[in-house]
Amino acid sequence: MTMITDYRKATRRNELVLGGAVGLVVVLAVVAVTLLITMGGEPEPPPEGAPDARELTADTCAAGLRQPAWVPEGVMRAQVACPEDISRRVGDSTSPDRLGTWIVYDLHGPANEETVPGAAPGSWPQAEVESGAIHPATTITYVAYPGSEKLSSELGGGTVEVAWMDFPEGGGDARVTRVENNGYGPVRVEWTDDGGSYLLLTVLGRTPDGRSGVGVEDLLRMAGSLAG
Amino acid sequence: MVSSRTWLQLGGGVILAALVTAAFLQGRAAEDTWTANDPVGDCGTGALGGEIGRDSGGEVLAAQNVLSATHALEPATSSWDADSEAAVRAFQAWTGLPPDGCVNTNTWVTMRALVVPVCAPEYRCQGPDQLLHWGPARESRDAWFLDADCDWASWVLPGIAQSPVASRTPYEFSREPLTELRCEG
Numbered sequence: 001m002t003m004i005t006d007y008r009k010a011t012r013r014n015e016l017v018l019g020g021a022v023g024l025v026v027v028l029a030v031v032a033v034t035l036l037i038t039m040g041g042e043p044e045p046p047p048e049g050a051p052d053a054r055e056l057t058a059d060t061c062a063a064g065l066r067q068p069a070w071v072p073e074g075v076m077r078a079q080v081a082c083p084e085d086i087s088r089r090v091g092d093s094t095s096p097d098r099l100g101t102w103i104v105y106d107l108h109g110p111a112n113e114e115t116v117p118g119a120a121p122g123s124w125p126q127a128e129v130e131s132g133a134i135h136p137a138t139t140i141t142y143v144a145y146p147g148s149e150k151l152s153s154e155l156g157g158g159t160v161e162v163a164w165m166d167f168p169e170g171g172g173d174a175r176v177t178r179v180e181n182n183g184y185g186p187v188r189v190e191w192t193d194d195g196g197s198y199l200l201l202t203v204l205g206r207t208p209d210g211r212s213g214v215g216v217e218d219l220l221r222m223a224g225s226l227a228g
Numbered sequence: 229m230v231s232s233r234t235w236l237q238l239g240g241g242v243i244l245a246a247l248v249t250a251a252f253l254q255g256r257a258a259e260d261t262w263t264a265n266d267p268v269g270d271c272g273t274g275a276l277g278g279e280i281g282r283d284s285g286g287e288v289l290a291a292q293n294v295l296s297a298t299h300a301l302e303p304a305t306s307s308w309d310a311d312s313e314a315a316v317r318a319f320q321a322w323t324g325l326p327p328d329g330c331v332n333t334n335t336w337v338t339m340r341a342l343v344v345p346v347c348a349p350e351y352r353c354q355g356p357d358q359l360l361h362w363g364p365a366r367e368s369r370d371a372w373f374l375d376a377d378c379d380w381a382s383w384v385l386p387g388i389a390q391s392p393v394a395s396r397t398p399y400e401f402s403r404e405p406l407t408e409l410r411c412e413g
Contacts, residue, residue, distance in 0.1 A: 114367070129318045132318075139363075185324050
Protein backbone atom coordinates (compact mmCIF):
# COMPACT_ATOMS: atom_id res chain seq x y z
CA MET A 1 0.00 0.00 0.00
CA THR A 2 1.33 3.34 -0.88
CA MET A 3 1.27 6.23 1.59
CA ILE A 4 0.35 9.50 0.00
CA THR A 5 1.28 12.64 1.93
CA ASP A 6 -1.03 15.56 1.49
CA TYR A 7 1.49 18.44 1.42
CA ARG A 8 -1.31 21.02 1.39
CA LYS A 9 -2.49 19.78 4.82
CA ALA A 10 1.04 19.76 6.25
CA THR A 11 1.75 23.26 4.97
CA ARG A 12 -1.53 24.55 6.42
CA ARG A 13 -0.66 23.01 9.82
CA ASN A 14 2.77 24.66 9.78
CA GLU A 15 1.23 27.99 8.89
CA LEU A 16 -1.23 27.64 11.76
CA VAL A 17 1.56 26.85 14.23
CA LEU A 18 3.68 29.71 12.95
CA GLY A 19 0.75 32.12 13.01
CA GLY A 20 -0.13 31.08 16.55
CA ALA A 21 3.44 31.54 17.73
CA VAL A 22 3.72 34.97 16.16
CA GLY A 23 0.35 35.93 17.65
CA LEU A 24 1.48 34.74 21.08
CA VAL A 25 4.72 36.71 20.85
CA VAL A 26 2.81 39.84 19.82
CA VAL A 27 0.35 39.44 22.70
CA LEU A 28 3.20 38.90 25.19
CA ALA A 29 5.04 41.93 23.85
CA VAL A 30 1.94 44.12 24.18
CA VAL A 31 1.38 42.92 27.75
CA ALA A 32 5.03 43.51 28.68
CA VAL A 33 5.09 47.01 27.20
CA THR A 34 1.80 47.87 28.89
CA LEU A 35 3.14 46.65 32.24
CA LEU A 36 6.35 48.62 31.82
CA ILE A 37 4.47 51.81 30.96
CA THR A 38 2.09 51.35 33.88
CA MET A 39 4.87 50.65 36.38
CA GLY A 40 7.02 53.49 35.05
CA GLY A 41 4.22 56.00 35.59
CA GLU A 42 3.77 55.12 39.23
CA PRO A 43 5.81 56.94 41.86
CA GLU A 44 8.61 54.86 43.30
CA PRO A 45 7.47 53.52 46.67
CA PRO A 46 9.85 54.13 49.57
CA PRO A 47 12.08 51.15 50.39
CA GLU A 48 10.45 48.55 52.59
CA GLY A 49 10.98 49.27 56.26
CA ALA A 50 12.02 52.91 55.70
CA PRO A 51 9.59 55.48 57.03
CA ASP A 52 7.91 57.72 54.49
CA ALA A 53 9.76 61.03 54.67
CA ARG A 54 6.52 62.89 54.07
CA GLU A 55 5.67 62.18 57.70
CA LEU A 56 8.29 64.79 58.64
CA THR A 57 6.02 67.51 57.26
CA ALA A 58 2.69 65.89 58.10
CA ASP A 59 1.47 68.64 60.43
CA THR A 60 2.66 71.57 58.37
CA CYS A 61 1.42 73.64 55.46
CA ALA A 62 3.49 71.37 53.18
CA ALA A 63 1.44 68.28 54.08
CA GLY A 64 -0.09 67.89 50.61
CA LEU A 65 2.95 69.14 48.69
CA ARG A 66 4.82 66.93 46.23
CA GLN A 67 7.97 66.11 48.16
CA PRO A 68 10.54 63.33 48.60
CA ALA A 69 9.15 60.15 50.14
CA TRP A 70 12.72 59.02 50.76
CA VAL A 71 15.47 60.92 52.55
CA PRO A 72 18.97 59.77 53.59
CA GLU A 73 19.35 58.07 56.97
CA GLY A 74 21.09 61.09 58.45
CA VAL A 75 18.00 63.28 58.20
CA MET A 76 16.68 64.06 61.68
CA ARG A 77 13.88 66.55 61.12
CA ALA A 78 12.51 69.05 58.66
CA GLN A 79 11.42 72.65 58.84
CA VAL A 80 8.90 74.04 56.40
CA ALA A 81 8.53 77.56 55.02
CA CYS A 82 5.45 78.11 52.91
CA PRO A 83 4.87 81.03 50.51
CA GLU A 84 3.09 83.09 53.16
CA ASP A 85 6.07 82.65 55.52
CA ILE A 86 8.53 83.66 52.81
CA SER A 87 6.46 86.71 51.92
CA ARG A 88 6.29 87.71 55.58
CA ARG A 89 10.08 87.45 55.93
CA VAL A 90 10.57 90.17 53.34
CA GLY A 91 7.95 92.42 54.89
CA ASP A 92 5.04 91.27 52.72
CA SER A 93 6.60 93.09 49.74
CA THR A 94 6.33 89.92 47.67
CA SER A 95 3.02 88.29 46.84
CA PRO A 96 2.81 84.62 47.90
CA ASP A 97 1.61 83.78 44.38
CA ARG A 98 4.29 81.91 42.46
CA LEU A 99 6.54 81.59 45.51
CA GLY A 100 8.09 78.22 46.21
CA THR A 101 7.63 76.11 49.33
CA TRP A 102 10.81 75.26 51.23
CA ILE A 103 11.59 72.15 53.26
CA VAL A 104 14.93 72.20 55.06
CA TYR A 105 16.15 68.80 56.28
CA ASP A 106 18.63 68.76 59.17
CA LEU A 107 21.39 66.16 58.97
CA HIS A 108 22.75 64.11 61.86
CA GLY A 109 26.46 63.88 62.71
CA PRO A 110 29.24 66.18 63.97
CA ALA A 111 30.30 67.22 60.46
CA ASN A 112 26.79 68.52 59.82
CA GLU A 113 26.31 70.40 63.08
CA GLU A 114 26.72 74.15 63.42
CA THR A 115 30.02 75.15 65.02
CA VAL A 116 29.98 78.90 64.42
CA PRO A 117 30.95 80.52 67.73
CA GLY A 118 28.98 83.38 69.24
CA ALA A 119 32.11 85.57 69.40
CA ALA A 120 33.04 87.95 66.58
CA PRO A 121 34.83 86.19 63.68
CA GLY A 122 37.96 88.29 64.20
CA SER A 123 38.56 86.44 67.48
CA TRP A 124 38.21 82.94 66.01
CA PRO A 125 41.40 80.83 66.28
CA GLN A 126 43.14 80.89 62.92
CA ALA A 127 43.91 77.16 62.97
CA GLU A 128 40.22 76.35 63.44
CA VAL A 129 39.18 78.80 60.75
CA GLU A 130 41.57 77.34 58.19
CA SER A 131 40.83 73.69 58.99
CA GLY A 132 37.12 74.06 58.28
CA ALA A 133 36.30 73.53 61.96
CA ILE A 134 34.07 76.62 62.01
CA HIS A 135 31.10 75.99 59.78
CA PRO A 136 27.33 76.33 59.65
CA ALA A 137 25.03 73.33 59.94
CA THR A 138 24.80 71.42 56.71
CA THR A 139 21.26 70.80 55.58
CA ILE A 140 19.42 69.58 52.51
CA THR A 141 17.17 72.29 51.17
CA TYR A 142 14.23 71.25 49.00
CA VAL A 143 12.21 73.88 47.15
CA ALA A 144 9.05 73.10 45.16
CA TYR A 145 7.52 75.53 42.68
CA PRO A 146 4.09 74.02 41.92
CA GLY A 147 2.88 74.69 38.39
CA SER A 148 6.28 75.81 37.17
CA GLU A 149 7.77 74.28 34.04
CA LYS A 150 11.23 75.84 34.06
CA LEU A 151 14.48 75.45 35.92
CA SER A 152 16.49 78.34 37.30
CA SER A 153 19.22 79.83 35.11
CA GLU A 154 22.15 77.51 34.58
CA LEU A 155 25.20 78.55 36.55
CA GLY A 156 28.47 79.09 34.76
CA GLY A 157 32.09 79.38 35.80
CA GLY A 158 35.44 77.64 35.55
CA THR A 159 34.75 75.41 38.57
CA VAL A 160 31.10 74.68 37.77
CA GLU A 161 30.20 71.25 36.39
CA VAL A 162 26.70 70.79 34.96
CA ALA A 163 25.37 67.38 33.88
CA TRP A 164 22.00 65.71 33.38
CA MET A 165 21.81 62.52 35.45
CA ASP A 166 19.17 59.78 35.73
CA PHE A 167 17.40 59.02 39.01
CA PRO A 168 18.89 55.78 40.46
CA GLU A 169 15.48 54.08 40.57
CA GLY A 170 14.55 55.33 37.09
CA GLY A 171 11.60 57.48 36.14
CA GLY A 172 13.38 60.67 35.17
CA ASP A 173 16.48 62.77 35.28
CA ALA A 174 17.73 66.03 36.76
CA ARG A 175 20.23 68.76 36.09
CA VAL A 176 23.07 68.38 38.56
CA THR A 177 25.24 71.46 39.19
CA ARG A 178 28.41 70.99 41.21
CA VAL A 179 30.88 73.66 42.18
CA GLU A 180 34.01 71.56 42.18
CA ASN A 181 36.36 72.84 44.90
CA ASN A 182 38.88 70.03 45.35
CA GLY A 183 36.13 67.47 45.90
CA TYR A 184 33.95 69.76 48.03
CA GLY A 185 31.47 72.54 47.38
CA PRO A 186 27.76 73.17 46.77
CA VAL A 187 25.60 70.68 44.87
CA ARG A 188 22.28 71.60 43.23
CA VAL A 189 19.85 69.09 41.72
CA GLU A 190 17.02 70.59 39.66
CA TRP A 191 14.24 68.93 37.68
CA THR A 192 10.65 69.29 36.51
CA ASP A 193 7.62 67.03 36.18
CA ASP A 194 3.94 67.47 35.41
CA GLY A 195 3.36 69.06 38.83
CA GLY A 196 6.06 71.72 38.86
CA SER A 197 9.77 72.34 39.11
CA TYR A 198 11.99 71.43 42.04
CA LEU A 199 15.41 72.03 43.56
CA LEU A 200 17.59 70.22 46.09
CA LEU A 201 20.67 71.90 47.53
CA THR A 202 23.41 70.85 49.90
CA VAL A 203 27.10 71.47 50.50
CA LEU A 204 29.78 68.83 50.52
CA GLY A 205 31.70 70.54 53.29
CA ARG A 206 35.28 70.02 54.46
CA THR A 207 35.42 69.69 58.24
CA PRO A 208 37.85 68.03 60.71
CA ASP A 209 35.00 65.59 61.48
CA GLY A 210 34.81 64.49 57.87
CA ARG A 211 32.74 65.47 54.89
CA SER A 212 29.42 67.18 55.58
CA GLY A 213 26.30 66.90 53.47
CA VAL A 214 25.17 64.01 51.28
CA GLY A 215 26.34 62.79 47.90
CA VAL A 216 24.79 63.38 44.51
CA GLU A 217 23.41 59.81 44.45
CA ASP A 218 21.35 60.47 47.60
CA LEU A 219 20.03 63.75 46.22
CA LEU A 220 19.02 62.03 42.98
CA ARG A 221 17.31 59.25 44.95
CA MET A 222 15.38 61.88 46.90
CA ALA A 223 14.40 63.52 43.62
CA GLY A 224 13.24 60.21 42.20
CA SER A 225 11.06 59.46 45.24
CA LEU A 226 8.84 62.52 44.82
CA ALA A 227 5.27 61.77 45.83
CA GLY A 228 2.19 63.51 47.09
CA MET B 229 31.41 90.39 -10.08
CA VAL B 230 29.59 90.81 -6.78
CA SER B 231 26.49 92.91 -7.13
CA SER B 232 25.57 95.74 -4.78
CA ARG B 233 22.51 93.73 -3.75
CA THR B 234 24.76 90.93 -2.47
CA TRP B 235 26.85 93.43 -0.52
CA LEU B 236 23.67 94.84 1.02
CA GLN B 237 22.49 91.35 1.99
CA LEU B 238 25.90 90.57 3.46
CA GLY B 239 25.97 93.82 5.44
CA GLY B 240 22.44 93.22 6.72
CA GLY B 241 23.40 89.73 7.80
CA VAL B 242 26.43 90.99 9.71
CA ILE B 243 24.36 93.66 11.47
CA LEU B 244 21.69 91.10 12.38
CA ALA B 245 24.30 88.71 13.78
CA ALA B 246 25.86 91.55 15.80
CA LEU B 247 22.45 92.51 17.23
CA VAL B 248 21.65 88.91 18.18
CA THR B 249 25.07 88.53 19.84
CA ALA B 250 24.64 91.79 21.77
CA ALA B 251 21.17 90.75 22.96
CA PHE B 252 22.50 87.38 24.07
CA LEU B 253 25.42 88.92 25.94
CA GLN B 254 23.16 91.46 27.63
CA GLY B 255 20.79 88.69 28.64
CA ARG B 256 23.67 86.78 30.22
CA ALA B 257 25.01 89.84 32.01
CA ALA B 258 22.70 89.72 35.01
CA GLU B 259 23.27 86.04 35.76
CA ASP B 260 27.02 86.40 35.26
CA THR B 261 27.22 89.33 37.65
CA TRP B 262 28.46 87.19 40.49
CA THR B 263 31.36 85.69 38.57
CA ALA B 264 32.17 89.04 36.98
CA ASN B 265 32.55 90.64 40.41
CA ASP B 266 35.85 92.20 41.37
CA PRO B 267 38.04 90.50 43.95
CA VAL B 268 37.22 91.55 47.49
CA GLY B 269 39.38 91.35 50.59
CA ASP B 270 42.96 90.19 51.06
CA CYS B 271 43.96 89.52 47.44
CA GLY B 272 47.51 90.82 47.48
CA THR B 273 48.96 93.73 45.53
CA GLY B 274 49.13 94.47 41.83
CA ALA B 275 52.14 95.27 39.67
CA LEU B 276 52.02 98.92 40.74
CA GLY B 277 51.80 98.06 44.41
CA GLY B 278 48.10 98.79 44.83
CA GLU B 279 45.72 96.45 46.67
CA ILE B 280 43.85 94.17 44.25
CA GLY B 281 40.92 93.34 46.50
CA ARG B 282 38.21 95.92 47.07
CA ASP B 283 37.67 96.99 50.65
CA SER B 284 34.39 98.89 50.39
CA GLY B 285 31.30 99.21 48.20
CA GLY B 286 28.54 97.05 46.81
CA GLU B 287 30.66 93.96 46.17
CA VAL B 288 31.93 93.98 49.75
CA LEU B 289 28.34 94.24 50.97
CA ALA B 290 27.31 91.30 48.77
CA ALA B 291 30.03 89.10 50.28
CA GLN B 292 29.14 90.25 53.80
CA ASN B 293 25.48 89.47 53.14
CA VAL B 294 26.37 85.89 52.13
CA LEU B 295 28.61 85.50 55.17
CA SER B 296 25.88 86.81 57.47
CA ALA B 297 23.81 83.75 56.51
CA THR B 298 26.56 81.13 56.43
CA HIS B 299 28.85 82.30 59.26
CA ALA B 300 26.69 84.70 61.28
CA LEU B 301 28.82 87.70 60.26
CA GLU B 302 27.41 90.97 61.52
CA PRO B 303 27.14 93.81 61.06
CA ALA B 304 27.17 94.30 57.28
CA THR B 305 28.71 97.73 56.72
CA SER B 306 30.01 97.49 53.13
CA SER B 307 33.56 97.95 54.52
CA TRP B 308 35.93 94.98 54.67
CA ASP B 309 37.34 94.33 58.13
CA ALA B 310 38.99 91.62 60.25
CA ASP B 311 35.64 89.98 61.02
CA SER B 312 34.78 89.78 57.32
CA GLU B 313 38.17 88.29 56.53
CA ALA B 314 37.97 85.61 59.23
CA ALA B 315 34.44 84.73 58.16
CA VAL B 316 35.39 84.37 54.50
CA ARG B 317 38.41 82.23 55.38
CA ALA B 318 36.12 79.92 57.37
CA PHE B 319 33.67 79.87 54.43
CA GLN B 320 36.46 79.00 52.00
CA ALA B 321 37.85 76.22 54.21
CA TRP B 322 34.40 74.69 54.67
CA THR B 323 33.61 74.72 50.95
CA GLY B 324 36.97 73.25 49.90
CA LEU B 325 38.62 76.46 48.72
CA PRO B 326 42.06 77.66 49.81
CA PRO B 327 41.40 79.82 52.91
CA ASP B 328 43.25 82.86 51.60
CA GLY B 329 40.78 85.60 52.58
CA CYS B 330 40.35 86.76 48.98
CA VAL B 331 36.84 86.63 47.53
CA ASN B 332 37.95 85.80 44.00
CA THR B 333 36.02 84.25 41.12
CA ASN B 334 35.97 80.74 42.62
CA THR B 335 34.66 82.06 45.93
CA TRP B 336 32.03 84.19 44.19
CA VAL B 337 30.82 81.17 42.20
CA THR B 338 30.64 79.05 45.36
CA MET B 339 28.59 81.75 47.08
CA ARG B 340 26.32 82.10 44.04
CA ALA B 341 25.50 78.39 44.03
CA LEU B 342 23.95 78.69 47.49
CA VAL B 343 21.41 81.29 46.39
CA VAL B 344 17.98 80.01 45.36
CA PRO B 345 15.09 81.81 43.63
CA VAL B 346 12.08 82.26 45.90
CA CYS B 347 9.75 82.72 42.95
CA ALA B 348 9.01 80.15 40.23
CA PRO B 349 11.78 80.48 37.62
CA GLU B 350 9.53 81.70 34.79
CA TYR B 351 8.05 84.53 36.86
CA ARG B 352 9.59 87.71 38.20
CA CYS B 353 8.74 88.57 41.79
CA GLN B 354 8.59 92.11 43.02
CA GLY B 355 11.32 93.01 45.49
CA PRO B 356 14.00 90.61 46.74
CA ASP B 357 13.63 87.38 44.83
CA GLN B 358 16.71 85.34 45.68
CA LEU B 359 17.37 83.76 49.05
CA LEU B 360 20.36 82.20 50.75
CA HIS B 361 18.78 80.28 53.60
CA TRP B 362 21.27 78.42 55.74
CA GLY B 363 21.88 76.96 59.13
CA PRO B 364 20.02 74.50 61.34
CA ALA B 365 16.27 74.42 60.97
CA ARG B 366 15.67 75.99 64.36
CA GLU B 367 18.16 78.85 64.04
CA SER B 368 18.46 79.42 60.32
CA ARG B 369 19.78 82.64 58.86
CA ASP B 370 18.70 84.39 55.68
CA ALA B 371 20.49 86.59 53.17
CA TRP B 372 18.33 88.19 50.50
CA PHE B 373 19.24 89.38 47.04
CA LEU B 374 17.48 90.87 44.06
CA ASP B 375 18.22 89.72 40.52
CA ALA B 376 17.42 92.82 38.46
CA ASP B 377 17.82 93.44 34.74
CA CYS B 378 20.93 95.58 35.10
CA ASP B 379 22.62 94.10 38.14
CA TRP B 380 22.14 92.01 41.23
CA ALA B 381 21.49 93.80 44.50
CA SER B 382 21.98 92.94 48.16
CA TRP B 383 18.98 93.40 50.43
CA VAL B 384 20.12 93.30 54.04
CA LEU B 385 17.86 92.40 56.92
CA PRO B 386 17.38 94.63 59.96
CA GLY B 387 19.79 93.69 62.72
CA ILE B 388 22.50 92.87 60.17
CA ALA B 389 22.69 96.20 58.34
CA GLN B 390 24.71 98.99 59.92
CA SER B 391 25.38 102.51 58.66
CA PRO B 392 25.99 103.42 55.92
CA VAL B 393 23.97 100.36 54.90
CA ALA B 394 20.23 100.71 55.40
CA SER B 395 18.15 97.58 55.92
CA ARG B 396 15.55 96.47 53.36
CA THR B 397 17.22 98.57 50.67
CA PRO B 398 18.58 97.11 47.41
CA TYR B 399 22.26 97.95 46.87
CA GLU B 400 23.89 97.20 43.53
CA PHE B 401 26.82 94.82 43.30
CA SER B 402 28.40 97.36 40.93
CA ARG B 403 31.99 98.45 41.32
CA GLU B 404 31.10 102.00 42.29
CA PRO B 405 30.80 102.94 45.96
CA LEU B 406 27.66 101.76 47.69
CA THR B 407 24.80 102.59 45.34
CA GLU B 408 21.09 101.93 45.55
CA LEU B 409 19.68 99.91 42.67
CA ARG B 410 18.50 102.25 39.95
CA CYS B 411 17.36 99.96 37.16
CA GLU B 412 13.98 98.27 36.92
CA GLY B 413 13.78 95.32 39.27
